Structure formats: C-alpha cells, structure tokens
Amino acid sequence: MQVTPEGPTFTATARRAQIVAATIDTLAELGYGQTTFARIAERAGLSSTRLISYHFAGKAELMSTVVSEIYGTMGRFMGERMAGRADARSLLRVYITALVEFIAGHQPQMQALMSIFLNHHDPDDGGRSYDAGDDRDAIGHVEAILRQGQADGEFRDFDTFVMAATIQRSLDGLPFLLQTRPGLDLDRYARELVTTFDLATRAPAR
Amino acid sequence: MQVTPEGPTFTATARRAQIVAATIDTLAELGYGQTTFARIAERAGLSSTRLISYHFAGKAELMSTVVSEIYGTMGRFMGERMAGRADARSLLRVYITALVEFIAGHQPQMQALMSIFLNHHDPDDGGRSYDAGDDRDAIGHVEAILRQGQADGEFRDFDTFVMAATIQRSLDGLPFLLQTRPGLDLDRYARELVTTFDLATRAPAR
Amino acid sequence: MQVTPEGPTFTATARRAQIVAATIDTLAELGYGQTTFARIAERAGLSSTRLISYHFAGKAELMSTVVSEIYGTMGRFMGERMAGRADARSLLRVYITALVEFIAGHQPQMQALMSIFLNHHDPDDGGRSYDAGDDRDAIGHVEAILRQGQADGEFRDFDTFVMAATIQRSLDGLPFLLQTRPGLDLDRYARELVTTFDLATRAPAR
C-alpha cells in the first residue's frame, strides 16, 4: 500500500495556474479596478466565480499568488543571467540588460504587478500596499551591486540608495513606455540605460 | 452699469474645492479603488454623497478636475522656477531641483495623480487611462531641454526619449520612496539626481 | 388708486404655460418614465428645476394641469364642431371626423395624455390612474349620442356602452398608428371609421 504524500493535486495545481494566468491577463488589460472574479472567470472559461473562491482563500490570496509567481519566474531568470559575474560594472550591465529583456518578454505580467502594487491595499496590513515591501527587495539587490562597486573602487562616491532607486525606476517604467511606443527598440533601450548609468556611476579616471 | 459675467458662484467654487481636496486625500490614503463618493463625503464632512453628484457631473468629471487642478498648480510652480534660464544644463538642474521640491511639498497630490493615472480607465475613451496622454507631456518637456542641450553641444549624443523618460521616472518615484523612507533628505536627493544626470548627459571634455 | 384683483400674475401664467408646454413635449418624446423635472427644465430653458416646484405644488399637480389644459382645448374644439347638429347619425359622423382632425393636429398632446393615463398612479388616490375617471367622460359623451340614435330609431339595438367604448378606442389609437405610419391619410382614416361605425350602428332598412 502506497502512502500518497499530502499536498495539492495535479488538477488543483493546474486550475490554480489557469486562474492565475487569467488574472494576469485581466489585470494587464483592464486594470485592477476592473479585475473582478466575474471577469477572471469569464476569461478562464470557468462556469462560475465559485471556482476561484474555492481555490483561493480570497482576492488577497489570489493577488499575492500572482505576485509571488511573477517574482519567482523573474528571480530564476535573473539568477541564471547573473551567475558567474564578479565585478560590479559587469553585474550592473548584465542586470540592466537582462531585466530589460525579461520585462520585454513578460509585459502582461509586469503590468499586472504594477496594477497590484498601486491598488491592492490590504486592510489587514494597515492599508499598506505591496509596493513598500516588495520593491525594496529589488532596490536592495541593485544597491548591493553598487556598494560592491564603490568598495572595489570601480564606482564613484554616490548615495547608493538614490542611485539604486533611480536605476530600478528606469527599468520598472519600461512597460508604460512600451504601451505608448510599442515599436520601441529594446536592445537600444538597454544599451542607452547601460551607458547612462555607467557614466553616472563609474569612478573618474585618475 | 456693470455686466456680471455668468459663472460659478463663490459658494459653489468653495464647495468644489473642498470636495476636490477631500478626494485627493482619499486617493492618496486609500487608493483609487477605495475612493468612493461615500468615503470622500465622510472625509469632507458632507451630509451625503448627493452633494458630490450635485457639484460634479460624475466620478469621471471629479477625477479629471483633480488632475487639472494638480497639473495647474504644478505648471505654475515650475514656470516660475524655470523662468530666466537659458542653457540646457541650468534648465535641467533647475527642473530636477524644482520638481523634487514640488513633489516633496505635494505628496498627497502626487499619489492621487498616480492613483488616477493607473486606475481610471475611461470607457468612453476606449478604456485608455490618463497616463498615456498626460505623462507624455512631462516627458516631452524634459526631452525639449535635452534636445536643446545636444544642439548647443552641451550634451553628448544619447537617445533623448529614453533619457527623458529615465529622468521623469526618477522624479515620479519620489512619493513612493518617501513612503518607505519618510526621513529622506530631499536636498541631498535632488543633488544626487542632478549629479547623476549631469554625468550621464554632458558632452565629454575635449 | 386702483385695486388690483387677487390672482395669478401675467408673468406667472406665462411661466406655467411654458412649463406645461415643455412637459407635454417631453412626455410625447420620452415617455412618462423619462419625464423628470430636470428634463422638463432643460427643454423649457429654465436654470433649475426649482422653478417648476415653485409654480406647481408637485409632479401630480403639474400632470393634472397638463391633462386639464389638453382636455380644455379639445372640449372647446369639439363643442364648436358639433354645434347645430341634431340627428344622431350626423352627430356621430361629425364627432369622429372632428376628433380625428383634432388628434391629427395635436399629436404630442395626445401622446402626453396617453403617457399620463397609463403611468401616473396617484398614491393619494389609492393608486388609481387618471384613466378610469377621465376616459369615462369621453365614452359617456359618445354613449349619449348612441342612446339618442336608438331612441330616435336611427340606430339598431346594441349595447351603447360597448359600442361607445369601441368607437372611442378607435379614435384614441390614432396617435399610435401615426407613430408607426406617419404618412397615414387622415381624411381617409376618418371616412373609413365613419363608414365602419355607420354600418355597425344604423337600424336595418325595413
């Protein structure tokens, strides 16, 4: 007799993934305000919203699942790209280039994230949005690179927090730019950002 | 005999201003999704939501009034600060410094704007948000400065659109940063940005 | 010193007439349900609905004024046309012909009447509509003619109430017919009705 380990069934996992995908599309297309269980169910081809309530404890859990899922994918992608880099200038260049590439390839996901960050106020969390917590991670990551560069003498002396926030913002803004300019040349965009922040960060020649 | 031109009464103007102010506060504090007539009325101390419907044709008109009001204030402020500047480096420096100052002094307004831009999809406008149209103006303004700098030989050869968007994003992000770090030194923040974008834009010494 | 007799001012009378006219147009065009003080005021070019409340005790009084006004006009018109007729066949013929003419010349008024009859339930009157009371008058008038015709031997023996109601309904229906068939030949319509009810009512030849 075989002991089946406890855990979500295959079917359940698939359903959850399907619902998450439909939620991302709805968020990207209609915005947070219009993203209702009814519209998600319609897009996912579900017979009723009941299935969403069944698989997720509530709207909050659904949204945080969406966020986790996207961050997971992004984290794995970035980890692969940045592996084996050592010096800060390379790390920063690769960070920017890779993130532009990821964002370009995951536009709906990025728009979904933005929608959630700016709108989903969790009442149990004192009304705080996700933004504060989650975006700090990204900024922290960049800031670590910048600090290393300064320690190694590669970068000039600037406020690492301000610079990290500026870099992160320039990347986060890409989805909005793409909305206005769908034909934007992304390689060029990455190269321009790399050059801009290379000039802004590097230590002056002696 | 004086002909008094038709127009809104003093009382009406005051009420509208009061409602707009309460709307901005609510948007900043609770986000667009939670900004309902009931909550606005409560914050403004109105007896019922009916007074909002009385003074504004609908939620859309209220929101666009909020946007116009804030943009008006900001435009006047920036106009005063930038008057008399001629060279691009000065203009850019003053633009960044002044906008940081304005944003720091109008945090709720800025958060209200962001809330509206990202959530208020006008169904009559094909579901488009305000963002596309209005933010382009700000980017266009910065881009004009950058182009002038390149034409005058002050700035190096970069993509003015990408650079303008990057600068604008670094400024737009301030409210979020302040939310996380309320004690942020704004003078320093402005100085860091000025330095960063001065290094990133200026023509190399020959 | 002249003693001005008590009573409505000229201005007031004019305003009331203006409001009544706008009400009739609105009723005819949009139906009772859409006939609100706001829409009446708009059509009458009034600055606010307050003027209607000022001149009429309420919606009920406004509506009953509309009814009275139209019935007054119609009564005077019919009275003139039927004067001098003595025999029932002539009276019936003239009644039908004249009423068709009046209705054709007062379509908005007729549609307004229908709207009110079918929709304006007066809660103080036990929810009764105008219909019962007012339409009985018209039927009563026709019935009197029919009774006279039977007494004089001109008409055959039929139920005068049923016949009167049938005749009145055929006339009341004209506005709806005109709505569907704007080009309807009214002279022909009147002649057809006259023939129809002449055949239906007259005593058989001996």
Added chain:
Amino acid sequence: MQVTPEGPTFTATARRAQIVAATIDTLAELGYGQTTFARIAERAGLSSTRLISYHFAGKAELMSTVVSEIYGTMGRFMGERMAGRADARSLLRVYITALVEFIAGHQPQMQALMSIFLNHHDPDDGGRSYDAGDDRDAIGHVEAILRQGQADGEFRDFDTFVMAATIQRSLDGLPFLLQTRPGLDLDRYARELVTTFDLATRAPAR
C-alpha cells in the same frame, strides 16, 4: 450513457417563473414606473433584489421575458382556438371571441403588457418602445384575415389596415373597461363586438 444537454436547471426555471409572475402582478397593480426590483422582490418574497439580478441580466431582460412569456401563452391559446377554421367570417368571429376570453382570463398579464409597451423605452434601440414592433404583429394577423375575406368576396371593400387596427384596439381596451366595470358580461361583450364588426365588414347582399 445519456448525454444531458446543457440548459437552465429546474430550480432556476422555477425561480425565473416566480420572479416573472411577481413582475406581472406588480406591473398590473402599480404600473411600470413603480415596478422596481425592490417591489418585485417584496411581492415574490425574496430576501433581496440581488436574486433578480442573479437570474436576469437586467431590467430590460426581465421585461422582455415577461413580454415573451405572455405572448407565448396567448399565441398557443389562439392557435388552438382558430385551428380548423377556413372562411374569413368564422376566423374573425373566433378571433374576437377567443381573444376576449383570453384577455378576460389574463387581465394582469394584459395590463402588464400595456405598461411595458408604453413605458419601457430601450435606449439601445433608439428609444423605441416595444409597441411599434409587437403590436404590428397582432394587427398584421387580423389584417390577413380581412384580406382573405375580401379576396373571397365575403367582405366589402374597406381599408384592411384601418379596420384591423380598429378591431385590435377594441380588444386591447378590454382590460381598461374591466377595471372600470368589473362586472362586465364578457360573453355579451364578445357577441356585441362580433356583431359590430360583422356588420362593418361583410359584403352587402346582392
């Protein structure tokens, strides 16, 4: 294995029927203007108006369901009664007799129909009421009988449209008459109408 075709559940059908019935009663008793979801729910004994919104897409769908339902019942009734009749005089006689009987037995339904026709302006349909479309059907049906009678030489030469409209109006008016005279003898009413329109339509003896 039996494939059960998709479709409304038994429970859902019952609920819809219950709501439709309550709607008809409310329309008949209070008129269209007072027929709100709240009053319908109250009459149907529903816990909230939400149940109506749950089973019908909106007020428009509810009203058109009411109309369809009544027309369906009426159509089936009339079809049965008129089956097997061939000559126009018989058809007309049966049509009048059967419709009087049906109307007498379905007074609330008839009043509900009238309420809807005269008040439910569909904004998506250019503000047109149901009246134009649906009542034309009834007139068209009668007109066909009249044309046949003329072609067969049974009826004299009259305008079939005017005559059909007159006949239909005399029948449609029955609910209002019954409101004023609840004790009206319906058999007699039908006989009087049959005689009236027989005299009015039949070809003169040669």
Added chain:
DNA sequence: CATGAATGAGCGTTCATTCAT
C-alpha cells in the same frame, strides 16, 4: 418672482463571498 444650494430616499447594478450539495 426667482434661484443656488442642499438633501434623503431610492434606483438598477456589481461586488466578493457563503451555503448546500
């Protein structure tokens, strides 16, 4: 005679969620 301001009640509709299988 006129009017701007204000109001409570009610409208149809949509929301996320729960109940009962």
Added chain:
DNA sequence: TATGAATGAACGCTCATTCAT
C-alpha cells in the same frame, strides 16, 4: 473537485423636493 443558488453590502447616480435668501 466542482457547481448552481443565494446573499448583504456597497457602488455611482437620479429623483422630487425643501431651505434660505
């Protein structure tokens, strides 16, 4: 695992009317 049925609360908005001048 899935689903139809039901629900109370809240939404933006419109109603006729009243207040105060």
